[in-house]
Amino acid sequence: MALTIAAVDPTVGGVLVFGDRGTGKSTAVRALAAVLPPMQASDCAYRCDPARSTEACETCRDGGTGQTKATPVPVPVVDLPLGATEDRIVGALDLERALTAGEKRFEPGLLARANRGFLYIDEINLLEDHLVDLLLDVAASGENVVEREGLSVRHPARFVLIGSGNPEEGELRPQLLDRFGLSVEVTTPTDLATRIEVVKRRDAFERDPEGFAAGYDAANAAVRGTIMAGRQRLRSIAVPDATLEKAAQLSLRLGTDGLRGELTLMRAARALAALEGDAVVEWTHLARLAPLALSHRLRRDPLDEAGSAARVERAVGELEAAA
Structure with a gap:
């Protein structure tokens, strides 16, 4: 995810x-x-985006060959x-x-x-x-x-x-x-079925790498299609003020430094909504992504033996209960 x-x-x-x-x-x-x-790219050494001249290299900005020839790469x-x-x-x-x-x-x-x-x-x-x-x-x-x-x-x-x-x-x-x-x-999986499945797939790959990869072509294409659809929807996803308020409250409760935490949480939640076809970012998106966006930004608390991800999940639960 x-x-x-x-x-x-x-x-x-x-x-x-x-x-x-x-x-x-x-x-x-x-x-x-x-x-x-x-992606569409110019034929320069840096594969510049033909649609973004302000971010191009000198060759593309000066009207070189990189700006006139774009190919999918x-x-x-x-x-x-x-x-x-x-x-x-x-x-x-x-x-x-x-x-x-x-x-x-x-x-x-x-x-x-x-x-x-x-x-x-x-x-x-x-x-x-x-x-x-x-x-x-x-x-x-x-x-x-x-x-x-x-x-x-x-x-x-x-x-x-x-x-x-x-x-x-x-x-x-x-x-x-x-x-x-x-x-x-x-973490290392602890359930028996998952461990067995991992070993079986690895063994199947080593026996026939090309055949194994071909068996996942359809699944790869489905993920690719989901990413493309998410990119197209991203600009239209709404982020209500109430959702931003929840993100800020969560960061304040956890005591994260700066504003990068809630900015990242908002952007990630919007991308998740785009991936899943939702038109509006809701609290459920924030709650799912909070451990990913905030756990590595927490200060160490010598009085709290819980891991950082557990502390974030606990704060999410407290915020839900307060609502």
């Missing part, structure tokens, strides 16, 4: 998936590429490996061209590849601090600026950030944690 909400409305702010090892976190994120509708889902260098992420001088032809040419990095798509970081809690700062700057501005080796390059880098990790291996920096719109806690 969190991933499809981010696909419908990227302004929600990304998804953080934390939980036990071996629970399919990375598999689920990488599978997102198979259900995303294609898959939405990128780019992996950022833990060992990636800063040059690999932001881009750098094309050394081969510089040495062979004496030309200074920019070689785009992972941020360029992820433009208008999804940037996935596995084990994000182990990412080096200077790379975290870099990602925060680019995610906030939607633009990557490279000033090095005589190069001065500025290009669009608007992406949905998705991170996953195991909390036992280290916590996430608060600055990065707050940037994620939604957070999901994944």
